[in-house]
Amino acid sequence: MTPFDASRAIALAxxxxxxxxxxxxxxxxxxGETFAHVVQLIxxxxxxxxxxxxxxxxxxxxxxxxxxxxxxTPAMFVHPAEASHGDLGMIQPQDAVLAxxxxxxxEEITTLLPMLKRLGVPLIAMSAKPDSILAHHSDFFMDSSVxxxxxPLNLAPTASTTxxxxxxxxxxxxxxxxxxxxxxxxxxxxxxxxxxxKLLTHVRDxxxxxxxxxxxxxxxxxxxxxxxxxxxxxxxxxxxxxxDRVLGIFxxxxxxxxxxxxxxxxxxxxxxxxxPAPWSISPDxxxxxxxxxxxxxxxxxxxxxxxxGQFCGALNSNDLMRAKVI
Numbered sequence: 315m316t317p318f319d320a321s322r323a324i325a326l327a328x329x330x331x332x333x334x335x336x337x338x339x340x341x342x343x344x345x346g347e348t349f350a351h352v353v354q355l356i357x358x359x360x361x362x363x364x365x366x367x368x369x370x371x372x373x374x375x376x377x378x379x380x381x382x383x384x385x386x387t388p389a390m391f392v393h394p395a396e397a398s399h400g401d402l403g404m405i406q407p408q409d410a411v412l413a414x415x416x417x418x419x420x421e422e423i424t425t426l427l428p429m430l431k432r433l434g435v436p437l438i439a440m441s442a443k444p445d446s447i448l449a450h451h452s453d454f455f456m457d458s459s460v461x462x463x464x465x466p467l468n469l470a471p472t473a474s475t476t477x478x479x480x481x482x483x484x485x486x487x488x489x490x491x492x493x494x495x496x497x498x499x500x501x502x503x504x505x506x507x508x509x510x511x512k513l514l515t516h517v518r519d520x521x522x523x524x525x526x527x528x529x530x531x532x533x534x535x536x537x538x539x540x541x542x543x544x545x546x547x548x549x550x551x552x553x554x555x556x557x558d559r560v561l562g563i564f565x566x567x568x569x570x571x572x573x574x575x576x577x578x579x580x581x582x583x584x585x586x587x588x589x590p591a592p593w594s595i596s597p598d599x600x601x602x603x604x605x606x607x608x609x610x611x612x613x614x615x616x617x618x619x620x621x622x623g624q625f626c627g628a629l630n631s632n633d634l635m636r637a638k639v640i
């Protein structure tokens with residue numbers, strides 16, 4: 315083993331990144347009419363995109379499946395070797411097969427070609443060899459060729475697998491756009507993730523309501539106001555009229571500012587100390603909108619008002635943190 319050379323390691327890393335970046339850019343010249351036909355085919359499918367690949371191409375295939383499935387295109391991975399031993403039954407006539415093989419000669423895949431033809435499923439080949447067995451048997455050929463691998467020996471699949479992944483991503487992007495796939499669609503397929511929570515959680519899902527929300531009338535004494543704030547633990551209280559419409563808010567911050575001014579609070583009513591026309595939000599708004607409102611207005615609590623203008627809830631930054639919206 316040769317002594318470690320830090321400068322050589324860095325130089326090789328730079329070289330590998332340059333080669334892989336060039337490989338991805340090189341793909342642009344291969345993306346044309348055939349690519350558009352593949353997108354059109356997949357859009358017309360009543361079944362799924364079945365992806366196959368051996369070795370490193372198989373790992374890339376699984377990633378492509380995950381990207382397609384999460385962006386609105388039903389997809390599944392079938393291992394070519396397992397397909398020869400029963401898993402071929404997973405493929406139905408309404409599906410299309412995307413077979414990935416850098417050489418286009420992977421025996422596990424080429425063995426399946428007659429059966430796939432017999433099933434009548436469209437075959438999309440992603441390969442670096444347009445004259446390969448896989449390419450000749452395919453209905454559509456997607457060229458993923460690269461000039462050289464990033465591996466210094468030009469042996470280990472590096473730039474070639476990067477090119478396959480990039481081409482798969484390009485396919486997924488074109489498909490999601492053609493389907494009109496939006497951020498809320500993405501969130502529905504990722505309900506457990508941060509994006510899902512942000513796009514699927516509404517204010518009504520996290521707000522405090524009923525007896526948990528602090529509120530007093532205009533004529534409430536300062537003592538009654540403080541008792542309500544202490545009992546509900548939100549650091550504020552809404553001030554309402556007789557029809558439950560919000561007229562104002564009083565917060566811990568308002569209390570500190572009044573004390574600093576030397577105001578005799580014992581004789582004050584809620585109407586006299588409240589901050590009028592407070593910021594509010596609809597229960598149907600996304601919780602992330604409440605976060606934006608709080609950040610922009612430098613507040614830690616916000617009142618929730620329904621379409622009739624009536625007070626129906628409240629929430630603070632702690633509620634949003636517990637819901638993992640922030």
